[in-house]
Amino acid sequence: MGANVTDLFSSLEPQERRVFWVLQKQGPLSKNQLQQITGFKLTTLNRFLRPLEEKSLVIRSQFGKSSGGRKPALYDVNDRTYYILGADISRIYMKVVVTNLKMQVVLSRHFDMEETSTPEWTVKKITEVVKELLLTKVIDAKILLAGVGTVGPMDKPRGMLTSPRYFKAPGWHNVPISMLLESTLGCHVALDNGANTAVLAESLYGIGCGHDRVLYVNCGMGIRMGTFFDGALIHTAENEEDTFGHMVVNADGIRCACGKRGCLDCYASARAIAENFKRHREAGEGSTLPANAPWRDICMAATDDHLAKEMILRAAFYLNVGLSNLIGLLEPGLVILSGPLIQISTLYYQTVVKQANLLNYSHKNKTNFHRGGNFKGDAIAVGAAALALEEAIGVNTAISHV
Numbered sequence: 196m197g198a199n200v201t202d203l204f205s206s207l208e209p210q211e212r213r214v215f216w217v218l219q220k221q222g223p224l225s226k227n228q229l230q231q232i233t234g235f236k237l238t239t240l241n242r243f244l245r246p247l248e249e250k251s252l253v254i255r256s257q258f259g260k261s262s263g264g265r266k267p268a269l270y271d272v273n274d275r276t277y278y279i280l281g282a283d284i285s286r287i288y289m290k291v292v293v294t295n296l297k298m299q300v301v302l303s304r305h306f307d308m309e310e311t312s313t314p315e316w317t318v319k320k321i322t323e324v325v326k327e328l329l330l331t332k333v334i335d336a337k338i339l340l341a342g343v344g345t346v347g348p349m350d351k352p353r354g355m356l357t358s359p360r361y362f363k364a365p366g367w368h369n370v371p372i373s374m375l376l377e378s379t380l381g382c383h384v385a386l387d388n389g390a391n392t393a394v395l396a397e398s399l400y401g402i403g404c405g406h407d408r409v410l411y412v413n414c415g416m417g418i419r420m421g422t423f424f425d426g427a428l429i430h431t432a433e434n435e436e437d438t439f440g441h442m443v444v445n446a447d448g449i450r451c452a453c454g455k456r457g458c459l460d461c462y463a464s465a466r467a468i469a470e471n472f473k474r475h476r477e478a479g480e481g482s483t484l485p486a487n488a489p490w491r492d493i494c495m496a497a498t499d500d501h502l503a504k505e506m507i508l509r510a511a512f513y514l515n516v517g518l519s520n521l522i523g524l525l526e527p528g529l530v531i532l533s534g535p536l537i538q539i540s541t542l543y544y545q546t547v548v549k550q551a552n553l554l555n556y557s558h559k560n561k562t563n564f565h566r567g568g569n570f571k572g573d574a575i576a577v578g579a580a581a582l583a584l585e586e587a588i589g590v591n592t593a594i595s596h597v
């Protein structure tokens with residue numbers, strides 16, 4: 196089902212991969228433009244381009260503007276033959292996308308994760324998406340690579356989920372997910388946590404293009420974060436994505452499941468909004484909603500209901516406490532706020548951004564904010580595909596060797 200990536204990328208010289216990497220990010224380009232970017236002489240560039248064309252990784256795509264005389268040929272990566280699969284495996288849904296080599300999504304499928312959604316079921320569904328691609332979209336498509344963005348903790352070098360919690364189906368402990376997919380798809384499968392793959396997609400191909408440092412903060416039942424820092428993804432030892440969620444924002448605060456007091460998760464997440472609302476209702480405060488109202492209802496009621504509004508403002512305040520610490524430490528050019536809580540509550544998002552802009556962060560370059568990023572709900576899956584390509588090309592050593 197998959198193409199043999201070993202033949203395609205491992206057999207290329209480092210300079211040939213670099214030319215591919217430049218074209219993949221900036222193509223279409225003329226030879227003249229390629230020379231200016233890479234610094235190669237024309238004869239050298241021709242030598243590096245030849246194997247890329249022979250393997251159909253690069254094609255002459257169109258003609259550029261002439262500055263007098265013949266129009267120059269433009270080169271780009273082949274967006275018709277080779278494809279990359281990206282899967283976003285979460286506890287409640289799975290998103291599978293197929294992209295071309297320009298990271299454009301050609302097929303996207305969504306599945307709910309139920310009590311029967313075991314690792315074997317997941318692999319079967321991903322395989323079916325590839326079959327659908329071959330039957331309905333591109334008959335001679337070759338899946339060159341695949342990537343998975345999912346929840347930690349995980350053993351990234353071994354492509355293994357170790358002890359993720361809260362999957363509805365059994366069997367999700369010590370799952371060699373990369374190996375399971377590699378044996379079915381016949382290509383290399385990269386693995387990382389979903390917040391990291393999302394920040395990679397946005398930093399290389401989305402709203403974060405041009406920023407050296409990007410934070411991707413996903414606000415849902417918990418707070419997850421991915422960090423793109425000077426061209427590299429930052430990883431913890433077990434590749435968890437919830438370390439920001441366990442930053443202490445209230446030293447004498449609520450006891451968190453992790454054992455510490457006052458973690459961000461206990462104040463700024465969707466779960467925290469529902470729990471804090473319940474606590475206030477049971478203490479006798481008035482509201483149009485019952486004490487056990489779901490967080491979505493609290494968000495929707497916040498325009499008219501005083502207590503609901505207070506809970507959203509309080510959660511936004513604490514997210515901003517955490518963010519201001521992070522921004523002071525990392526000085527990102529862009530913070531992308533995403534996830535169901537950001538999608539549903541405009542009040543939450545706008546309060547965070549307003550307070551962040553009021554604080555005069557000390558670093559020289561102002562931090563910008565964006566709601567949702569360019570890839571929206573596809574970010575984790577597209578980023579998984581992007582990670583697979585970066586690791587295979589191996590030019591961006593900061594990403595491929597972490």
Ligand SMILES: [Zn+2]
Pocket residue numbers: 440441451452453454455458460
């Ligand atoms: Zn905690």
